[in-house]
Amino acid sequence: MPEFVPEDRANREKFKQNRLNSKLKERLGYSGIYSQRNYQQFFEQLSSLEQEKLLQEFKIAYYQIITDYFNDENLINEQIDRFVETAFFVNLPVDKVVKIHMELVDDLSRKLKLEGIQPDFLSDYRLALIDVIAHLGEMYRSVVKETCLISNLAS
Numbered sequence: 001m002p003e004f005v006p007e008d009r010a011n012r013e014k015f016k017q018n019r020l021n022s023k024l025k026e027r028l029g030y031s032g033i034y035s036q037r038n039y040q041q042f043f044e045q046l047s048s049l050e051q052e053k054l055l056q057e058f059k060i061a062y063y064q065i066i067t068d069y070f071n072d073e074n075l076i077n078e079q080i081d082r083f084v085e086t087a088f089f090v091n092l093p094v095d096k097v098v099k100i101h102m103e104l105v106d107d108l109s110r111k112l113k114l115e116g117i118q119p120d121f122l123s124d125y126r127l128a129l130i131d132v133i134a135h136l137g138e139m140y141r142s143v144v145k146e147t148c149l150i151s152n153l154a155s
Helices: 009-028 048-068 073-089 094-114 121-152
Strands: none
Touching: 048 073, 048 094, 048 121, 073 121, 094 121
16 A cells, blocks of 8 residues: 655655654664754754853753762763753754853853962863763764664665
């Protein structure tokens, strides 16, 4: 029995994506996180004001990661997972994460110097940055891998 394929382009593309997701689910046991991302909510699609607001939210979340980083491993893993998942779904460029980290560490360094405290230990917080980038890199890598799988299934 032939499949019904919609005639208009938008519905046809959605139909193809749903069909590919079904095939992925059948073959691999999951439908893939990539298909859950909404291009219209990507960072680069947002207005300047929306980008600034979103970056401010990321700064607050990252500050929490930094302040808790060497305390509770379970808590920090949850915080990093939430941060990375949010960054992934809005397609936040990695350089923005690095910039957030650098600005936060520079700010903390200035405050510590004003209080007469040597900020040398702040270099240890590079581990937090590495941790976040590693998680985010894995998420983006899975998109590339899944995109290749989808392309192969479509062929």
